[in-house]
Amino acid sequence: MFKFNSLLVFILSFLIFSCGSNNGNKKSDFSLQIDQNKSKFKLNDELKASILNEKNKQIDSVSFYLGEQFLKTARSTDYNLNLQNVRLGNQNLRAIIFYENTSDTLSKNIQILNTEAPKLYTYEIVNSYPHDISSYTQGLEFHEGTLYESIGQYGKSKLRKVDLKSGDVLKEVELDDQYFAEGLTILNNRLFLLTWKEGEGFIYNLDTFEKTGTFGYNQSEEGWGLCNNGEQIFKSDGTERIWILDPETLAETDYIQPTTHKSVATKFNELEWVNGKIYANTYTYPSVAIINPENGAIEGLINFKDLNKQVTQHDKLDVLNGIAYNPDTDKLYVTGKNWDKIFEVKIVEK
Known part of the structure; x- marks a missing residue:
């Protein structure tokens, strides 16, 4: 069962936002793009995502989450996310971008379906x-x-x-x-x-x-x-x-x-x-x-x-x-x- 500790999630969220997240009313310097603008996937599919960085900010790393489930952290701007062992249904893909001693969070709504008919x-x-x-x-x-x-x-x-x-x-x-x-x-x-x-x-x-x-x-x-x-x-x-x-x-x-x-x-x-x-x-x-x-x-x-x-x-x-x-x-x-x-x-x- 995919479990998460709500206190840990709260602490991590607090740290992310207290170090200068650009969420809120300020427009982000980045945008999250999914290859071919896909919004529907099957379990075990590979989701191709990229971070558009038009102002050429110095990105330290990007962490991806599906809901509260951690997927991966990387330093590039193009990412292959394997949708293995994830929950199905209507999900929120989040990218937390760490850069220049601050952070920003972007998200996209996607749907993950089962691979086989019942x-x-x-x-x-x-x-x-x-x-x-x-x-x-x-x-x-x-x-x-x-x-x-x-x-x-x-x-x-x-x-x-x-x-x-x-x-x-x-x-x-x-x-x-x-x-x-x-x-x-x-x-x-x-x-x-x-x-x-x-x-x-x-x-x-x-x-x-x-x-x-x-x-x-x-x-x-x-x-x-x-x-x-x-x-x-x-x-x-x-x-x-x-x-x-x-x-x-x-x-x-x-x-x-x-x-x-x-x-x-x-x-x-x-x-x-x-x-x-x-x-x-x-x-x-x-x-x-x-x-x-x-x-x-x-x-x-x-x-x-x-x-x-x-x-x-x-x-x-x-x-x-x-x-x-x-x-x-x-x-x-x-x-x-x-x-x-x-x-x-x-x-x-x-």
Whole structure:
């Protein structure tokens, strides 16, 4: 995972600007040019850039960054930047020019796409289990063999502990009417629950369902889905970003952008961690993306078309939403909003 220390970034930025950066209102003496004015690249491409120095300033060195990720430092005016091991999506290429005891920062917005199209998958139904037909499912997750579910809508939002085989509710807590429950995840005996537009999430004691704290969203726009890899928490907000959260403070420290070979994707809702990948359903579509958490590459797409035809049809039947992976049994389960079944499924490559 590409990590950066926010304090270190702040200190370096302070040093750069305090030594006389030409940023601000003063026009730069330099300009950053990309060969053929390209703005779209593929992972592992070589980006050719140059610094135009019309006033012939004495350049000491130029350091290139993609977002906060360091690429290289050199002394020439022409640069070949290899886009290996970088994050995909909409990125900001920065060149920090050090010259004559001062510095200047230039930037260009570029887009980096994956090299390969996502692999396509379909599904086979292995088994089905009863599910509360009134549950507007938002989050679904196994922990130590037990299923936990969050249910949305204003005035109807709940957090539940559920027996998979019978569908019985083992424990339940209702949210106040002003909250719309969204995704959940469980880490270190704490259950984290998002709300939709209310700008905060809730922390519960896993055993008692007692609410022990709250957390804010900082930069993300809304609360959609959550999952974790045992060390970090991942959060979707309906935009092109999946945020990476500190598991202790819940601060949004970084993000990835789910990206195919053609475009940057949005509207990822329910998230689930499955064998080192993030599984994410696209809201209102019967599909689940398989996302590389290191760089955001969408490596696969699972088509769950017609699965909704296997449940009781009624006027409140809604979209696929709810992915739960049981690591103890290596089994994957999916359901939907107001579906009366949870399905154990086998994923099959087309």
